[in-house]
Amino acid sequence: MGIVDIVDLRKYFPVGTGMFAKHKWLKAVDGVTFSVSEGKVFSLVGESGCGKSTLARLVLRLIPPTSGRISFRGEDIEGLKGDSLKTFRKSVQIVFQDPFASLNPRMTVFDTLSEPFKIHKIVNRSQLRDQVSGLLKSVGLQSDVLERYPHEFSGGQRQRLCIARALSVSPDLIVADEPLSALDVSIQAQILNILQELKRQEKIAFLFISHDLRVVRYFSDEVAVMYLGKIVEYAKAEDLFSTPLHPYTVVLLSSAPKLRPEGPKRASLKGDVPSPIDVPPGCPFHPRCPRRFDPCDKIVPPLEEPAGKGYSGRLVSCHLWNPY
Numbered sequence: 001m002g003i004v005d006i007v008d009l010r011k012y013f014p015v016g017t018g019m020f021a022k023h024k025w026l027k028a029v030d031g032v033t034f035s036v037s038e039g040k041v042f043s044l045v046g047e048s049g050c051g052k053s054t055l056a057r058l059v060l061r062l063i064p065p066t067s068g069r070i071s072f073r074g075e076d077i078e079g080l081k082g083d084s085l086k087t088f089r090k091s092v093q094i095v096f097q098d099p100f101a102s103l104n105p106r107m108t109v110f111d112t113l114s115e116p117f118k119i120h121k122i123v124n125r126s127q128l129r130d131q132v133s134g135l136l137k138s139v140g141l142q143s144d145v146l147e148r149y150p151h152e153f154s155g156g157q158r159q160r161l162c163i164a165r166a167l168s169v170s171p172d173l174i175v176a177d178e179p180l181s182a183l184d185v186s187i188q189a190q191i192l193n194i195l196q197e198l199k200r201q202e203k204i205a206f207l208f209i210s211h212d213l214r215v216v217r218y219f220s221d222e223v224a225v226m227y228l229g230k231i232v233e234y235a236k237a238e239d240l241f242s243t244p245l246h247p248y249t250v251v252l253l254s255s256a257p258k259l260r261p262e263g264p265k266r267a268s269l270k271g272d273v274p275s276p277i278d279v280p281p282g283c284p285f286h287p288r289c290p291r292r293f294d295p296c297d298k299i300v301p302p303l304e305e306p307a308g309k310g311y312s313g314r315l316v317s318c319h320l321w322n323p324y
């Protein structure tokens with residue numbers, strides 16, 4: 001059992017197709033199963049629109065699932081109420097892509113960072129200043145910024161504040177959806193180091209989403225590759241990056257800049273991602289797959305451990321690896 005266990009999770013959004021036509025479903029998340037373990041970084045990668053943020057919002061209980069189950073420490077989060085919901089809200093924090101939009105411009109640093117202590121009644125007033133200063137220190141900011149407002153900070157400093165706010169309630173899991181992508185490249189490494197320290201010292205687990213595969217490789221313990229709302233490959237980070245198995249993962253990794261200079265010939269992803277409203281039959285990747293063969297457009301490949309030696313603990317959904 002992990003901190004978070006997700007079983008056969010689906011999120012379908014209704015999309016109108018005209019006044020009289022029956023509405024269709026956009027399958028943003030379509031039968032996803034995985035667990036985030038204590039103190040580990042589980043990353044989601046895949047092209048834009050494959051369902052990563054929807055999955056993050058489901059885990060945070062910001063939106064309800066269409067079906068399936070998300071458990072937090074063994075308890076279904078859909079049924080949480082009262083104190084157990086409060087504990088969940090405290091234990092699972094979010095760090096967003098845009099640090100400016102997620103800070104209240106009218107609140108000082110002190111107010112922003114002390115608010116969670118007050119809501120969760122963690123400390124009395126006299127301890128607040130020390131606690132907030134300690135938080136600032138842990139993200140590399142001085143306590144002389146306490147009375148300043150978000151607009152007085154750079155993007156990198158604002159992201160530090162967002163991380164400090166998440167830390168203020170001692171979370172077990174941080175959901176980080178593209179936490180670096182709005183920042184200058186030089187700042188990204190600093191923020192990544194802070195996250196790495198939190199993982200190491202505070203044993204905080206992460207559900208981590210990033211387009212930058214170099215960052216994912218550096219920071220993750222486990223990685224799931226998503227395509228059209230489904231996980232198509234899952235592996236420990238080192239295995240995925242050294243020997244990607246699914247043809248989609250192979251192309252995704254080889255098209256990333258500077259990721260595998262020693263790797264196979266560079267390939268790029270051809271064609272657009274099909275619409276999640278009209279998912280292709282059979283393997284959803286077949287219209288773009290350089291290795292498709294006879295059954296691929298007819299039979300859906302299950303997500304299974306690949307046949308053959310040396311692949312235990314890995315999962316892939318591809319007929320090349322799972323002869324039927």
Ligand SMILES: Nc1ncnc2c1ncn2[C@@H]1O[C@H](COP(=O)(O)OP(=O)(O)OP(=O)(O)O)[C@@H](O)[C@H]1O
Nearest residue numbers: 013026027028047048049050051052053054055276
């Ligand atoms: N509230 C909504 N109503 C209808 N469709 C939605 C809604 N939210 C997301 N979608 C659709 O669900 C699919 C998955 O979106 P999502 O934001 O999860 O993708 P993503 O992997 O996070 O993409 P990106 O890398 O661009 O952030 C997309 O097709 C998106 O348009």
Ligand code: SF4
Nearest residue numbers: 283286289296318319
């Ligand atoms: S099942 Fe077929 S189309 Fe799908 S990834 Fe594997 S080879 Fe390609």
Ligand SMILES: [Mg+2]
Nearest residue numbers: 052053054177
């Ligand atoms: Mg997203």
